[in-house]
Amino acid sequence: MAFKADEFYIDRVSAGDNNAFAGLVDKHKEMVFTIVVKILRNREDAEEVAQDAFVKAFNALGSFKREARFSTWLYRIAYNTAISRSRKKQHEFVAIDEKMIENYTTDPVSKSINELDNEDQISAINTLTEKLPEEENLLLTLFYRKEKSVEEISEITGYSQSNVKVKLYRIRKRMYTDLEKYLKEKEYHG
């Protein structure tokens, strides 16, 4: 489906045509849902929170300054709404084992993973991302899957750009460490 520029829908909503907001929902729902589901890890909750984020965005549309990108502004609302819900549930984040991460390797791991068939590779990445803390899982998805820039991730999450880079660097190291561990276990269990 071809979408028009965000400004087109925003102008119409500002003129009183609230139904035009559906265009913005259709255009951004997948990204908003991705952000929320990565943090909440529960499809039903994510659906509700993502809807809530859109309604919040609608109600705050009057305060949206067009200097920023609408998508980034909306994703920030989705992120904050999801974090707020996540904290309400008092979910504990898994601490990263820093010592284990320092001893990571890249080449042997990537070589071993490439030797796996596609189904095993998918199984491996799903297992590893499930183990990642929610925010790290989100950063991984935004940067490596959705190809969002460090600048945009910084605007969405509220972390400084340096902080985003440090986190991504650690996530990357952790992925290799966990992959190595996963492959060893797989080898051990045959």
Place this chain on the structure above:
Amino acid sequence: MDRQNTEHIKDDFIKGLVGLSDEEKPSGDFTQKVMAGIPRAVVVEEENTSLKPWQWLAIAAALTGIVYFIVAFDLNPLFRQLTNVSEDGGANYLNMFTSMIQLFSNAFSGFHFTSISVMVIISGIVLYLGDKFLRKWSSNQAVVI
């Protein structure tokens, strides 16, 4: 680690691997559910049927012309004849119409030809302002749900 250097985080292998992971999508009726939480606004758009001032002047000129025609050619006897033709209920309306024409005739009888242009302008202004007033009044009645 040089924190400003993005080379440390670029990784095509991780990128490819993450690309393989399951991507969850919202339900098919997601948009409808969101829109259910958003107030619906019925925008009552004002029909752009306003006449321009010169159009009102044209109408005023036509009306004034008709009245002047009736006065100039003294058509009142004709209307009286029409009134006498029918004695049923319709005759009352003709009587009323005749009275109105008589009223206009009396009002215009004092005017000369040069006064007609002034009458046209005054009538045009009255019609234009009346139209503006009615439109403003009706727009205040519009309800936004």
